[in-house]
Amino acid sequence: MYALADCNNFYASCERVFEPHLEGKPLVVLSNNDGCVIARSQESKDLGFKVGDPIFKCKDIVRKHNVIVRSSNFALYGDMSRRVMQTIRLFSPDVEVYSIDEAFIELDGLAGRNYEKIMRQMRAAILQWTGIPVSVGIGHTKTLAKLANHYAKKHIETRGVASIPKNADAMLRCTEVDDIWGIGRKWSEKLRNIGVNTALDLASMDKENIRRSFNIIAMKTAMELRGHTYFRIEQAPEQRKTLLRSRSFGKPVESWHELSEAIASHATRASEKLRNENLVAKVLHVFFHTSLFNRTDPRNSAHATVELIPPTNVTHTIIKAALNAAKPMWKCGFRYKRAGVQLIDLSSGPVQCSLFDSPEEQEKDKRMMALLDAVNSSMGAGTLHFAATGFTKVMQMKQLQRSPRYTTNWDELPECLCGL
DNA sequence: TCTGGGGTCCTAGGACCC
DNA sequence: TCTGGGGTCCTAGGACCC
Numbered sequence: 001m002y003a004l005a006d007c008n009n010f011y012a013s014c015e016r017v018f019e020p021h022l023e024g025k026p027l028v029v030l031s032n033n034d035g036c037v038i039a040r041s042q043e044s045k046d047l048g049f050k051v052g053d054p055i056f057k058c059k060d061i062v063r064k065h066n067v068i069v070r071s072s073n074f075a076l077y078g079d080m081s082r083r084v085m086q087t088i089r090l091f092s093p094d095v096e097v098y099s100i101d102e103a104f105i106e107l108d109g110l111a112g113r114n115y116e117k118i119m120r121q122m123r124a125a126i127l128q129w130t131g132i133p134v135s136v137g138i139g140h141t142k143t144l145a146k147l148a149n150h151y152a153k154k155h156i157e158t159r160g161v162a163s164i165p166k167n168a169d170a171m172l173r174c175t176e177v178d179d180i181w182g183i184g185r186k187w188s189e190k191l192r193n194i195g196v197n198t199a200l201d202l203a204s205m206d207k208e209n210i211r212r213s214f215n216i217i218a219m220k221t222a223m224e225l226r227g228h229t230y231f232r233i234e235q236a237p238e239q240r241k242t243l244l245r246s247r248s249f250g251k252p253v254e255s256w257h258e259l260s261e262a263i264a265s266h267a268t269r270a271s272e273k274l275r276n277e278n279l280v281a282k283v284l285h286v287f288f289h290t291s292l293f294n295r296t297d298p299r300n301s302a303h304a305t306v307e308l309i310p311p312t313n314v315t316h317t318i319i320k321a322a323l324n325a326a327k328p329m330w331k332c333g334f335r336y337k338r339a340g341v342q343l344i345d346l347s348s349g350p351v352q353c354s355l356f357d358s359p360e361e362q363e364k365d366k367r368m369m370a371l372l373d374a375v376n377s378s379m380g381a382g383t384l385h386f387a388a389t390g391f392t393k394v395m396q397m398k399q400l401q402r403s404p405r406y407t408t409n410w411d412e413l414p415e416c417l418c419g420l
Numbered sequence: 421t422c423t424g425g426g427g428t429c430c431t432a433g434g435a436c437c438c
Numbered sequence: 439t440c441t442g443g444g445g446t447c448c449t450a451g452g453a454c455c456c
């Protein structure tokens with residue numbers, strides 16, 4: 001048996017923990033650069049806000065309904081997530097943290113006990129200790145637990161916890177294909193075209209037919225709806241395979257000078273992350289492009305892939321590779337909107353050096369990176385940085401309405417929680 | 421004026437091997 | 439006139455997730 005614990009309207013709930021007066025009011029959280037809506041409170045969902053809505057197109061409705069608008073505060077959400085997960089682990093050791101706001105829990109270790117009762121206790125503890133409301137779904141497979149969770153969120157009478165009953169047909173029948181975990185927009189469209197509208201319809205489909213028409217994942221999903229386990233809990237996360245750092249610019253970038261600083265910054269952040277996870281990259285991909293939405297400006301999109309020989313995680317090596325690959329692609333006269341650096345073919349194993357590499361140089365780089373990371377870790381990110389990342393404000397994000405980083409920054413601790 | 425930032429997996433088709 | 443049968447690896451593109 002599996003349970004899925006999923007925080008309700010997570011980012012919105014995090015904002016409310018420290019500003020309880022926002023309770024009951026429509027609230028949306030924006031993406032980087034205050035671009036799109038990425039999270040909504042129930043009230044703003046009811047007003048029709050969708051994830052991905054550009055906020056500038058919602059001005060009227062924001063004004064009309066006094067919608068509270070917040071910039072994203074990932075320092076806060078990340079820390080709140082950690083607290084929620086920590087609490088979940090007190091109730092079962094077999095936990096897979098699936099995303100920032102949800103976790104699968106394997107219940108077999110609690111065999112013989114009343115799962116629903118335990119999950120209700122867990123839910124109450126999370127609410128009391130972190131202030132975050134959570135919904136829990138219980139089922140024989142992860143897909144069914146997801147489905148039960150969806151049911152719990154939709155039906156108040158469940159009081160946040162729902163189990164798939166012995167005969168799941170009724171629950172499957174009232175679940176649309178779009179709401180099944182693993183069935184996205186394209187597939188649900190295709191399924192509806194052949195008359196498959198509910199989870200029960202999908203579960204009744206011929207196994208091989210699903211595999212042929214879709215793929216093996218869709219087939220496994222359908223089998224999971226029937227109660228056959230195909231997806232298991234993954235406690236130790238697999239080693240990552242790629243790492244991407246990219247960002248839209250607050251203002252369009254028109255000079256190589258600014259673009260190169262952005263690329264160098266992304267390369268820096270990607271390298272730091274790589275070292276943090278004890279990995280090296282063998283391949284680097286760099287890209288930049290103009291706005292995908294602007295129809296009047298000339299468009300341009302450039303990308304290049306280069307091999308890193310030998311594989312590395314050294315910041316200046318990666319900056320140099322990224323800039324060398326990007327420079328020849330730079331064209332004057334375009335308003336670039338986004339740039340990024342992706343590291344591919346990551347490994348943790350010993351590095352195969354080339355015949356001409358100097359072990360002394362490598363040792364030097366390694367010591368230098370260790371020092372750099374130590375300084376930046378104790379004195380703040382970016383204290384020591386490469387000149388290539390520059391001093392212009394090209395990388396500065398527009399975040400006009402970010403709440404304080406209450407739990408991770410000494411200068412921003414809450415001093416008075418009115419209303420608590 | 422203004423539209424996010426990460427990831428994973430699968431499949432088909434082509435290049436290559438014997 | 440007629441042209442085999444078996445593999446592997448890589449890549450791009452497309453689907454999905456949060």
